Amino acid sequence: MAHAPASHTTVTLTVRGSEIIPGDLLAVRDWSAVEEIGSRRDGTTSLHVRDGGIRIVGDTREYTVRREITPAPSPSAVLAVGPCATDDDRANLDGFAFDVCDQLCVSAVPALHSSYNVRDFAALYVWGPVLGDDVVRKLDPVAAVLMAEALAYGVEVRPMLRPSECARCLACGQGQTVAKVVTKYGEAFCVDCRGDAAGCAWCGSDVVTNPVDVGGTWVPMCSPCEARHI
Numbered sequence: 001m002a003h004a005p006a007s008h009t010t011v012t013l014t015v016r017g018s019e020i021i022p023g024d025l026l027a028v029r030d031w032s033a034v035e036e037i038g039s040r041r042d043g044t045t046s047l048h049v050r051d052g053g054i055r056i057v058g059d060t061r062e063y064t065v066r067r068e069i070t071p072a073p074s075p076s077a078v079l080a081v082g083p084c085a086t087d088d089d090r091a092n093l094d095g096f097a098f099d100v101c102d103q104l105c106v107s108a109v110p111a112l113h114s115s116y117n118v119r120d121f122a123a124l125y126v127w128g129p130v131l132g133d134d135v136v137r138k139l140d141p142v143a144a145v146l147m148a149e150a151l152a153y154g155v156e157v158r159p160m161l162r163p164s165e166c167a168r169c170l171a172c173g174q175g176q177t178v179a180k181v182v183t184k185y186g187e188a189f190c191v192d193c194r195g196d197a198a199g200c201a202w203c204g205s206d207v208v209t210n211p212v213d214v215g216g217t218w219v220p221m222c223s224p225c226e227a228r229h230i
Contacts, residue, residue, distance in 0.1 A: 096125075110216070199220075
């Protein structure tokens with residue numbers, strides 16, 4: 001992913017004892033910071049925590065931990081651009097970013113300010129007027145700056161589909177409002193049904209994903225990673 005989350009993101013996970021790593025905060029009586037891990041022969045793991053104590057956990061038993069993560073940057077992340085001046089605008093832009101993530105199976109960041117480096121993103125997807133349209137006077141200033149920078153640096157700017165261009169996937173029925181691919185026979189298929197989805201952005205599994213909000217970015221995650229993140 002690019003930009004958001006730009007640094008650490010703290011998530012609460014449910015993991016097996018054998019999956020606990022140094023740095024986790026373990027919810028056993030209190031949030032204990034794990035510093036060292038030692039394996040035992042009886043199917044348990046010893047955790048040396050910051051207060052000097054030792055916690056024994058079962059390797060297959062599930063525990064709740066808090067973990068700081070920094071997702072690896074991905075060149076496929078895109079920036080969702082559009083009006084963001086009001087609360088309603090920001091809610092609509094966030095919904096558009098959700099649709100981008102859901103339909104394209106890529107991480108999508110709703111652009112709430114103009115300080116993003118557009119070169120960190122594979123493309124800009126635009127909700128609303130596009131720079132160069134006849135309605136330039138209606139452009140949101142944040143969106144205008146980001147689109148101008150994208151054009152200057154050669155980053156692709158993709159407007160959302162017009163209502164007459166929208167379609168539904170012939171196989172699963174998913175609405176295609178962001179972008180679509182049509183066969184020579186005029187049939188539209190979504191990314192998942194075409195087999196072109198990149199898979200889970202968290203674990204890399206080549207499976208069906210759902211958009212999950214991670215620090216302001218909509219991220220495509222498989223169901224197990226989504227459950228652990230939430």
